[in-house]
Amino acid sequence: xxxxxxxxxLAMGGDGLYVWGxxxxxxxxxxWEALMLAQRRHHAVxxxxxxxxxxxxxxxR
Amino acid sequence: MRFASTxxxxxxxxxxxxxxxxxxxRWPGRVTAADGYRLAGRALxxxxxxxxxxxxxxxxxxxxxxxxxxxxxxxxxxxxxxWPAAATSVVIYLLVVGWAVAGQRxxxxxxxxxxxxxxxxxxxxxxxxxxxxxxxxxxxxGVWWQWTPRLSTEMALFVQxxxxxxxQASIDDPRRGDRAGAxxxxxGLFLLPMVYVSVAWWPARHAELAVDLPAAPAxxxxxxxxxxxxxxxxxxxxxxxxxxxLECEQGAEWLSQLPEAxx
Numbered sequence: 001x002x003x004x005x006x007x008x009x010l011a012m013g014g015d016g017l018y019v020w021g022x023x024x025x026x027x028x029x030x031x032w033e034a035l036m037l038a039q040r041r042h043h044a045v046x047x048x049x050x051x052x053x054x055x056x057x058x059x060x061r
Numbered sequence: 062m063r064f065a066s067t068x069x070x071x072x073x074x075x076x077x078x079x080x081x082x083x084x085x086x087r088w089p090g091r092v093t094a095a096d097g098y099r100l101a102g103r104a105l106x107x108x109x110x111x112x113x114x115x116x117x118x119x120x121x122x123x124x125x126x127x128x129x130x131x132x133x134x135x136x137x138x139x140x141x142x143x144w145p146a147a148a149t150s151v152v153i154y155l156l157v158v159g160w161a162v163a164g165q166r167x168x169x170x171x172x173x174x175x176x177x178x179x180x181x182x183x184x185x186x187x188x189x190x191x192x193x194x195x196x197x198x199x200x201x202x203g204v205w206w207q208w209t210p211r212l213s214t215e216m217a218l219f220v221q222x223x224x225x226x227x228x229q230a231s232i233d234d235p236r237r238g239d240r241a242g243a244x245x246x247x248x249g250l251f252l253l254p255m256v257y258v259s260v261a262w263w264p265a266r267h268a269e270l271a272v273d274l275p276a277a278p279a280x281x282x283x284x285x286x287x288x289x290x291x292x293x294x295x296x297x298x299x300x301x302x303x304x305x306x307l308e309c310e311q312g313a314e315w316l317s318q319l320p321e322a323x324x
Contacts, residue, residue: 002125002127002128002129003125009124012134012135012136012138013129013134013135013136014134014135015134015135015136015200018136018139018196018197018199018200019135019136019138019139019196021196022139022142022143022192022193022196022197023142025189025192025193025196026142026146026189026193029189030293033181033182033185033297034297037297037300037301037304040301040304041300041303041304041307044304044307044308045307045321047307047308048307048311048316048319048321048322049321049322049323051311051312051316051317051322052316052317052322052323055317056317
């Protein structure tokens with residue numbers, strides 16, 4: 001372990017803003033992509049369900 | 062394309078279940094969209110788990126175990142995000158071109174859909190590489206940005222990704238969109254060797270040959286973070302592919318058999 005304290009860990013030898021800014025942006029990018037993917041799948045599955053329900057109801061008639 | 066004069070023009074391809082209307086496959090055992098959907102679905106949990114495990118392990122190594130760099134101090138840790146993202150963005154571009162070209166040579170749309178699924182993830186990786194590189198540039202070299210060959214070609218790669226995505230989004234006809242995307246992607250292929258060798262050919266203020274991290278923990282950390290990046294990119298791509306297949310195959314018979322179709 002490199003760090004003597006959590007404060008040191010956060011400060012990153014003075015470059016904390018840059019280091020944590022980088023890791024935070026990478027995490028934000030992953031989270032944003034995950035959100036977009038979930039949304040897209042949600043819309044696709046909803047459309048699928050609507051169409052399947054339509055097919056079932058028209059088959060019954 | 063032949064147009065029948067009395068029929069309305071149909072822009073939709075016959076669905077994969079409507080085999081009587083599909084042309085004969087060029088090779089045996091053609092993978093259908095339904096197969097692709099199921100395969101991707103089976104691979105997804107493993108990819109996500111791998112991404113999580115590699116990310117946690119990689120972060121532990123690069124943030125806790127690796128000491129600071131002799132030249133750049135702790136700012137060099139940015140390399141553990143920057144390099145994997147940049148490498149992944151380059152590899153994904155190669156895959157986009159490969160799948161897009163394969164999509165042009167096949168009758169089904171699965172390969173073309175795979176290219177469409179890869180592009181946004183690649184664009185995001187390129188963006189992360191540019192952002193983290195810039196944040197490393199300030200403490201390391203004193204500048205946020207420089208028009209050096211490596212930075213410029215990576216920026217060009219990001220713009221190329223966005224161009225492919227915008228192009229395909231703006232074309233309504235799926236087949237024409239696939240073809241346009243394939244051509245644009247292939248046209249940008251020259252960027253990849255440029256990104257790779259630009260540091261050797263035009264020595265400038267770029268890092269990778271100059272970071273003095275001690276070998277073992279840094280190498281392991283870099284490997285883990287790269288694996289994490291790759292696993293995440295694969296998981297995102299497969300997830301997107303499944304949504305694309307659902308959208309593309311609307312109205313197909315096999316879709317109504319899926320568990321998702323029952324509310």
